[in-house]
Amino acid sequence: MRCSAALAAFVVLAGAAAAEPQRLGFGRPATPQEPGAADIDVRADGAGLPPGQGSVEQGAALFASTCAACHGERGEKPLIPALRLTGGRGTLATPGAVQTVGSYWPYATTLFDYIRRAMPFNAPESLTPDQVYAVTAYLLRLNGIVPDGTVLDAGTLPRVQMPNRNGFVGVYAPSH
């Protein structure tokens, strides 16, 4: 009995596959805006950075209210050591390597990308572009990479030189 029920189901399914319906009765076409809203990646060279701007000082206030609970005040004394965001310059090749924004990240642009899509950890994609520019500027200031008063936008952010920019090696042979 069981067997024949399963066989019947198979026959029905096989029949459905053969008919190839044009519409399955659910879903809808994407609106023209929807693919654009999901397209938030920012490349290393800054392609994809949105309009907007934010300063070190604006970022300091936002970091205190939105990030410090996990990453520690000024990114120094986090909940767990892996969440430290400052310091560690020059330690990567030592047994006590401390990996942070300042010691490890090769591009400021991809720092923006990461924060925009993933932080705060409990509410990803909740920050506006202005807020992401601001908190990125603050993290770069904490790491001694930009001075007080810096305002970052799509023009200035790609020009920031990260200390570990040349600390990476390509693992694939050039294709040409």
Ligand code: HEC
């Ligand atoms: C609820 C806790 C929490 C909050 C709040 C939070 N983060 Fe994070 N953050 C994390 C965790 C957990 C990771 C590691 C995630 C992973 O590796 O997948 C992380 C990773 C990061 C990293 C990457 C660190 C590295 O070097 O790999 C950055 C940068 C960062 N957070 C910035 C921020 C900023 C800016 C804010 C505030 C807008 C924020 N975070 C708020 C928990 C938090």
